[in-house]
Structures are given as C-alpha cells and as structure tokens.
Amino acid sequence: MGRLTGILALSAGSAVTALLLGALIAGAADLSRLLAGVWPSFVRSLLVAAWTLMFLFATALPGGIWLYWGRGGRRAARLLVDGTGALPSVVVGLVGLMLFVRALGLGFSLLAASLTLTAVNLPFALRRVEEAARRHDGSFAAALALGAPSGVAFFDAVWPHMGRPLFTAAVDVAARTMGETAALVLTLGAAAGGPVLDPLGGGPTLSLRLFNLLAAGRDGLYGLTSATAFLMMGVGLLLYVAGRIFREGGRRS
Amino acid sequence: MRAVKRTWLAGGTLAAGALLITLAAVVLVLGLMGADEVTAGPDWVPPSALGILAPLLGSVAVACGALLLGGGTAYLAATFLSFERPRARPVLLGLFGAGTWMPTVVLGLFGVVWLQPIIGGYGILAVIIVLSLAAFWPATAHFTAILDAVPREVLDGAIAIGADGATGRRLLAPRAVRTGLVRAVVGLAGRLVGEGTVTALLIGNNGSYPPALLHPSATMASVLLTEGGGAPPGSPWEGALWSLGLALAILAALLGRALGAWDA
Numbered sequence: 335m336g337r338l339t340g341i342l343a344l345s346a347g348s349a350v351t352a353l354l355l356g357a358l359i360a361g362a363a364d365l366s367r368l369l370a371g372v373w374p375s376f377v378r379s380l381l382v383a384a385w386t387l388m389f390l391f392a393t394a395l396p397g398g399i400w401l402y403w404g405r406g407g408r409r410a411a412r413l414l415v416d417g418t419g420a421l422p423s424v425v426v427g428l429v430g431l432m433l434f435v436r437a438l439g440l441g442f443s444l445l446a447a448s449l450t451l452t453a454v455n456l457p458f459a460l461r462r463v464e465e466a467a468r469r470h471d472g473s474f475a476a477a478l479a480l481g482a483p484s485g486v487a488f489f490d491a492v493w494p495h496m497g498r499p500l501f502t503a504a505v506d507v508a509a510r511t512m513g514e515t516a517a518l519v520l521t522l523g524a525a526a527g528g529p530v531l532d533p534l535g536g537g538p539t540l541s542l543r544l545f546n547l548l549a550a551g552r553d554g555l556y557g558l559t560s561a562t563a564f565l566m567m568g569v570g571l572l573l574y575v576a577g578r579i580f581r582e583g584g585r586r587s
Numbered sequence: 588m589r590a591v592k593r594t595w596l597a598g599g600t601l602a603a604g605a606l607l608i609t610l611a612a613v614v615l616v617l618g619l620m621g622a623d624e625v626t627a628g629p630d631w632v633p634p635s636a637l638g639i640l641a642p643l644l645g646s647v648a649v650a651c652g653a654l655l656l657g658g659g660t661a662y663l664a665a666t667f668l669s670f671e672r673p674r675a676r677p678v679l680l681g682l683f684g685a686g687t688w689m690p691t692v693v694l695g696l697f698g699v700v701w702l703q704p705i706i707g708g709y710g711i712l713a714v715i716i717v718l719s720l721a722a723f724w725p726a727t728a729h730f731t732a733i734l735d736a737v738p739r740e741v742l743d744g745a746i747a748i749g750a751d752g753a754t755g756r757r758l759l760a761p762r763a764v765r766t767g768l769v770r771a772v773v774g775l776a777g778r779l780v781g782e783g784t785v786t787a788l789l790i791g792n793n794g795s796y797p798p799a800l801l802h803p804s805a806t807m808a809s810v811l812l813t814e815g816g817g818a819p820p821g822s823p824w825e826g827a828l829w830s831l832g833l834a835l836a837i838l839a840a841l842l843g844r845a846l847g848a849w850d851a
Contacts, residue, residue, distance in 0.1 A: 417840045418840075419843075420777055420839050420840045420842075420843030421781070421836050421839060421840060422780075422781025422782070422783065422808060422835060422836070422839050423781075423783070424781065424783035424808045424811045424812050424815075424832075424835070425781070425811070425832050425835055425836045425839070427811075427812075427815070428811055428815050428828070428829075428832045429832075431815055431816060436820065442816075509688055512690070513688070513689075513690030513691070513692070513693075514690075515690065515691065515692040515784040516783040516784050516787075516808070516812055519784075519787075519812055519815075519816075520811075520812065520815045520816055523816055541690060541692050544692050544693070544695075544696065545692050545695070545784065545788070548692070548695055548696060548699045548788050549787070549788060559696055559700075560696070563692075563693045563696050566690055566692075566693055567689065567690075567693060570688045570689065570690060571688065573688070574684065574688040578681075578684070
C-alpha cells in the first residue's frame with residue numbers, strides 16, 4: 335500500500351495499456367488495405383449509433399424532463415431507472431432478441447439492434463437529461479417564485495442551458511454504442527451481410543465483426559482483427575476526447 | 588478496526604443475501620413455468636442437462652477473482668494517486684479515462700492473441716486477468732475520488748499522536764471512507780458478474796462442474812451470449828436461458844444499484 339506498490343500498480347496498468355495500443359498498431363501494419371475491407375462494418379456501426387441516438391432523443395428527452403419536472407410517481411420511476419440501468423447488456427440483449435427480433439418480426443437486423451441498444455442506454459440517458467435540467471434548479475425555482483407558469487419557467491430558465499450537457503451525453507452514448515458487443519451478438523449476430531443502408535438488413539458492425547473474428551480463432555486473422563480493433567479504438571478515443579473537451583468547456587463556462 | 592470489519596461484514600452479508608434472493612427467484616420462476624428439465628444440478632450441457640449450478644458458480648468465481656485482482660490493484664493505485672502523488676493525478680486519471688472507453692471486445696483481442704497462448708487455453712484465469720484490466724481504469728478513478736474525501740484532519744491527527752504517515756494512510760484512511768469503499772466494491776462486483784463479451788471469448792463455454800481456472804468453464808453471461816440465439820423457441824433450453832437471464836439480472840441489479848453506487 336506504500337509508494338512502491340502504488341508505483342508498481344500504476345506502472346503495470348500503464349504498461350499494459352501502452353503494450354495493447356502498440357501491438358494493435360503493429361498488428362495492423364498494412365492498415366490501408368485491411369481497412370478497405372472493414373468499411374461496411376464501420377458504416378453499419380455509425381448507422382446503428384445514429385439510429386440509437388435518434389430513438390433516445392425521442393424517448394429519453396421527454397422522459398428525463400418528466401423525471402425532473404413531472405408530478406407523481408417520479409420516485410418509483412427513478413427506482414426503476416436505477417434498477418434497469420444496472421442490468422447487464424447481455425440480459426437486455428436477450429429481451430431484445432425475444433421482443434424485437436422474434437415477437438415484432440424485425441429479424442436479425444440493424445433496426446432490431448438499434449432498438450435494443452436504445453433500451454440498453456435508456457436509463458443512462460434519462461438520468462443524464464434529468465441531471466442536465468437539475469443543474470439549473472435555482473433558476474427554475476426563481477422563475478416560479480416570480481410567478482411564471484411552470485412550462486414557461488422550464489423553457490425560459492432551464493431549457494436554453496441544457497444544450498451542452500445533452501451534447502456531451504450524446505457523445506458518451508455514441509461511444510458506448512460503438513463499443514457495445516453483447517447486445518449486438520444476440521440481435522444481429524446471425525444476420526448475413528446485406529445492403530449496408532437497409533434498416534431491416536443485417537451484417538456485422540465493427541464490434542460484432544471483431545467478436546466473430548476472435549470467436550472463430552486467431553490463426554491468420556491477426557492483421558484483420560487488429561485493424562478492426564484499431565479503428566474501434568480510434569473512434570472511441572476520438573469520442574472520449576470530444577466528450578472531455580465539451581465537459582471541460584461546460585465547467586469553465 | 589471493529590467498525591471497518593462490521594462494515595465489510597455487512598457488505599458481504601448483503602452480497603450473499605443478493606445471491607440467495609437470486610436463487611430463490613430462479614426456483615420460483617422455474618416452478619411457475621413448469622420447466623422440470625431445468626435443475627439445480629451441476630452440469631450445463633444443453634439440451635440434455637440443464638443444471639444451472641455450473642454457470643452460476645462460474646459467474647461468482649469470475650467476479651470474485653477479478654474483484655480481488657483488478658479492484659485490489661486499483662485501490663493501491665488510487666492510494667498512490669490520492670496521497671503520494673496528487674499532482675500526477677490529473678494526467679494519469681485522464682489517461683485512465685481513455686482506458687475506460689476501451690471496448691471490452693478489444694480487451695478480448697488482448698486475451699485471445701497474447702494471454703491464451705501463455706496460459707495454455709480457455710479457463711477462468713484468462714477471464715479474471717482480462718476483466719481485472721477492464722476494471723482497473725474505472726475503479727482507480729472511482730477509488731481516487733473516494734479517497735479524496737478522507738478528511739485531512741484524520742491523517743494529521745494520526746501523525747499528531749505519533750503514528751507515521753503510512754500508518755495513517757493504510758489504517759485510518761480506509762476507515763474514514765469505509766461506506767463509500769464498500770459500496771464501490773459491491774457495485775464493481777455487480778458490473779463484473781454481468782460482463783459477457785470477454786467471458787464468452789476466453790472461458791471456453793463448457794458448463795461442466797466445477798468451474799476450473801485452467802479448463803473450459805462457463806458463466807451465466809457467456810451462456811446467454813453464445814446460446815441465446817440458438818435455443819429453439821418454447822423449448823426447456825430456452826426456459827433455462829430465461830431463468831439464467833433472470834438470475835443475472837437480479838444479481839447485477841441488487842449488487843449494482845441497491846447495494847452499490849457505481850456510476851463511473
């Protein structure tokens with residue numbers, strides 16, 4: 335617990351991180367050729383992330399505002415949101431398989447995968463919307479005290495300040511969606527590669543492609559798996575840095 | 588030290604209670620479904636043997652192992668960052684923040700390509716090592732935030748009564764923030780028990796009993812991930828998968844939210 339063990343623990347963590355990144359770059363040495371075969375999966379990943387964000391915008395925004403501003407039942411709703419937020423994505427994926435893929439007949443498709451990822455991220459998004467609104471609780475209370483109707487108070491005093499935190503939350507959700515695998519294995523895993531832009535078509539996203547490659551065995555596929563992982567890491571890091579910049583900017587302002 | 592022991596004992600009792608509630612719920616649901624083929628027996632070899640004990644114990648073993656290795660290492664790193672080198676904290680935690688966004692499937696690549704050849708194949712040990720790595724980055728940030736809440740007076744008081752700084756940091760600091768630490772550890776267990784991607788890639792998905800460190804085994808999450816789409820609708824196998832899903836959901840929800848406060 336002293337200085338030496340702390341240094342050892344930190345060095346081990348940093349060394350493994352550096353080793354991992356270095357090996358990914360080295361493994362994907364012929365990157366341009368390898369990435370050419372990966373782009374359909376990359377586009378699918380982007381599509382799934384975009385549709386998930388779209389569905390979340392339609393559900394989490396009003397839901398989160400209700401959690402902040404609504405009347406009655408909010409405590410039970412928060413408990414439900416917290417409970418479902420702790421569910422592993424593989425369990426939500428199983429529900430998505432039964433509900434979207436089988437019961438609603440969407441089959442193994444990008445649309446079913448997007449809806450399942452919406453369910454995976456909904457509790458997180460709801461709380462982020464609520465927190466974004468709660469930051470300006472004082473302004474809301476002041477507007478109410480001055481006699482403004484609650485709707486006017488919310489949309490004049492709170493809503494204009496929610497843009498930056500909501501954008502940060504959207505970046506976080508996009509990063510989570512790009513890296514999510516377990517739910518996609520269950521809702522998209524068995525789909526054959528189809529037209530990239532077809533919502534009811536299938537085909538692997540980046541994470542699913544990497545999972546399938548690894549599950550199939552490592553012989554002769556190291557370059558391809560590394561290229562896929564490299565692309566995933568690049569996108570993830572880009573989104574992480576973007577989120578950090580917006581978060582820091584929000585703190586300063 | 589008695590208060591610290593009591594807090595950890597309470598955390599352990601609650602976690603064991605969560606496991607028992609989970610088992611009771613599974614038995615109840617199976618009874619209601621009339622799924623007689625699903626048993627509490629040791630082996631999970633569908634569709635012939637649907638004993639849920641092997642994946643359940645596999646999940647508990649993986650979570651406990653990764654908690655000890657990853658959580659312990661993260662606590663040491665957090666102690667160092669919080670007390671020894673606070674100036675290095677923003678830079679290192681920023682780097683570790685990038686690590687938290689590393690998708691688990693990328694860590695699975697690390698396990699499949701480098702770790703498995705060293706270890707010699709599938710098993711719980713490979714999963715524990717990779718999950719420890721996955722837990723290290725967020726846990727370090729979380730523990731550092733908790734240790735930052737240790738009142739400076741506690742450490743100064745320890746020095747004032749003759750103890751050296753290391754004793755204060757080792758014995759008194761965890762005691763001052765024990766509730767936060769217990770909640771974080773239990774919450775981390777809730778996260779680890781539900782991790783499916785790494786587990787499915789590295790554990791071998793063989794539900795024979797007992798789960799082994801160096802032989803193919805199975806966890807609830809790996810079984811759900813690899814067999815979820817393959818079970819015929821309406822079959823006992825599918826019923827067993829639902830019961831495993833329910834068990835995992837209850838266990839993760841109880842550990843992750845009701846007991847823990849893991850929002851990293």
